[in-house]
Amino acid sequence: MRRIALVGVGVAVAAVAGVAVYMGSASGQSNGDAAPIYGIKYLEGYRDWRLISIKQLTGKQLTVAGGELKQLRAQLGNDLAIMALRDGTLPFPDGAMIAALHWNEVSSDADNQALAAGFPGLGLKSSFAGDAVNVQFMVKDSKKYAASGGWGFADFTNGKPGSEALHEKCFPCHQPAKDRDYVFTRYAPTP
Amino acid sequence: MRRIALVGVGVAVAAVAGVAVYMGSASGQSNGDAAPIYGIKYLEGYRDWRLISIKQLTGKQLTVAGGELKQLRAQLGNDLAIMALRDGTLPFPDGAMIAALHWNEVSSDADNQALAAGFPGLGLKSSFAGDAVNVQFMVKDSKKYAASGGWGFADFTNGKPGSEALHEKCFPCHQPAKDRDYVFTRYAPTP
Numbered sequence: 001m002r003r004i005a006l007v008g009v010g011v012a013v014a015a016v017a018g019v020a021v022y023m024g025s026a027s028g029q030s031n032g033d034a035a036p037i038y039g040i041k042y043l044e045g046y047r048d049w050r051l052i053s054i055k056q057l058t059g060k061q062l063t064v065a066g067g068e069l070k071q072l073r074a075q076l077g078n079d080l081a082i083m084a085l086r087d088g089t090l091p092f093p094d095g096a097m098i099a100a101l102h103w104n105e106v107s108s109d110a111d112n113q114a115l116a117a118g119f120p121g122l123g124l125k126s127s128f129a130g131d132a133v134n135v136q137f138m139v140k141d142s143k144k145y146a147a148s149g150g151w152g153f154a155d156f157t158n159g160k161p162g163s164e165a166l167h168e169k170c171f172p173c174h175q176p177a178k179d180r181d182y183v184f185t186r187y188a189p190t191p
Numbered sequence: 192m193r194r195i196a197l198v199g200v201g202v203a204v205a206a207v208a209g210v211a212v213y214m215g216s217a218s219g220q221s222n223g224d225a226a227p228i229y230g231i232k233y234l235e236g237y238r239d240w241r242l243i244s245i246k247q248l249t250g251k252q253l254t255v256a257g258g259e260l261k262q263l264r265a266q267l268g269n270d271l272a273i274m275a276l277r278d279g280t281l282p283f284p285d286g287a288m289i290a291a292l293h294w295n296e297v298s299s300d301a302d303n304q305a306l307a308a309g310f311p312g313l314g315l316k317s318s319f320a321g322d323a324v325n326v327q328f329m330v331k332d333s334k335k336y337a338a339s340g341g342w343g344f345a346d347f348t349n350g351k352p353g354s355e356a357l358h359e360k361c362f363p364c365h366q367p368a369k370d371r372d373y374v375f376t377r378y379a380p381t382p
Contacts, residue, residue: 047381051238054245054263056296059306059315069315072245074265074379101382105247110367111375115250118364124250124260132382156382173309176301184302188265190238191292191323191347 035154035161037168040139042156046099049076052085053188056105070105072129075185080140085187091150092181096140100185106130133157138183149174149182226345226352228359229336233347234328237290240267243276244379247296261296263320266376271331276378282341283372287331291376297321324348329374340365340373 029041052075061067077085081096107127115124134157142150153170155162174182220232243266252258268276272287298318306315325348333341344361346353365373 048241051242051265051267051292053320054265054294055317055319056247056263057315057317059310060313062310062313069313072247074242074245076242101242101379103245103379103382114364114367114375117367118360119250119253122251122253122260124248126246126248128246128377129244129379132380135382169309173305176305176308184305186319188292188294188320189323191294191326 030159032159033161035156035167036164038139038145038148038152038154040137040152040154042135042154042159042161043097043099043137043139046076046078046097046135046137047101049078049097049099050082051075051188052077052082052098053185055185057102071102071133072105072127073103074101074129075099076101090181091142092140092183094140094142094150098138098183098185100136100138102133102135103129104131104133134162149178151182221350223350224352226347226358227355229330229339229343229345231328231330231343231345233326233345233350233352234288234290234330237267237269237288237326237328238292240269240288240290241273242266242379243268243273243289244376246376248293262293262324263296263318264294265292265320266290267292281372282333283331283374285331285333285341289329289374289376291327291329293324293326294320295322295324325353340369342373 028044030044032042034041054075055073057069057071057073059069061069076099078095078097080093081098084090084092084096105127107125111126112124115126134155137154139145139152139154140150141152145152148171151171151174153167155166155170171182174184177184180186219235221235223233225232245266246264248260248262248264250260252260267290269288271284272289275281275283275287296318298316302317303315306317325346327347328345330336330343330345331341332343336343339362342362342365344358346357346361362373365375368375371377
């Protein structure tokens, strides 16, 4: 029976390991540089988190004088963040994490020609996520980040954290969303 | 030892069940009406799938004469679809499924005022996923759907399938993406 018992445990361990692989290293920070002020490293595995919502942002570039900015953005949440959003419970629990993925918005003539052929006369134009720009993280830890609403903030471009000046803007900017626990993004309904 | 063996198996079953719960009923179709032609029912649990990319679509409404259409759209994939996209392997394997979530694009004056305060002079404007419009599914089954590139298509609004006339357009419209196995959406890079 000892062998059967070990087989059982072996399957259990494999199955649990499978869960870990599926979830990615959701809480695992990389070995790279930490973002200033909040000490958050690039969160490996966040691309496996679930969808909260999506946005478009237009205006002028912050970093390129006079340059036009046109981005598509997606917000993903780890399990704790998604559960809180679906349940509508605030504040978010410690351990909740949100990632905001930002891309330059681009289009494809071939895609738009296909739309025009399929739906003539409607003038349909599609644009989509092109080059990656940056990713921003919010990490909830009500004790560690008590001075910033319980949230730590981080901004990474090509895996490298942004400046201290940039990170000083995070919490003040999020103040207007105080009644949503400083999270601007609303959970998008499921069609 | 018999008890230990059973405990082992019990843990294994629980762990496997845990995986199933986490993944949602990814392959589970609902009990509602099936989409015409392809016989696909509304896929419960697709909101737990992972992000492929996002899009904006603008033009005129198909259903409301003269009405303006402005949508934000997200494409999610089940495990098989995500793995194929990340590996860059085509065609997609049988069992791969893609969901396209469509929302009306809306904005919030309060959010834009917060952007103006945080980033003065850039004229930043944000818009986000508002009301749900519809969801479209692509389900790969190379035998069942051999006549349509191996894909079954389905379109649901409020959980109800669209008309046969609508579903007749799916495969012809996707023909221009034949070299990407009929999938227009490109996997967005990870910032």
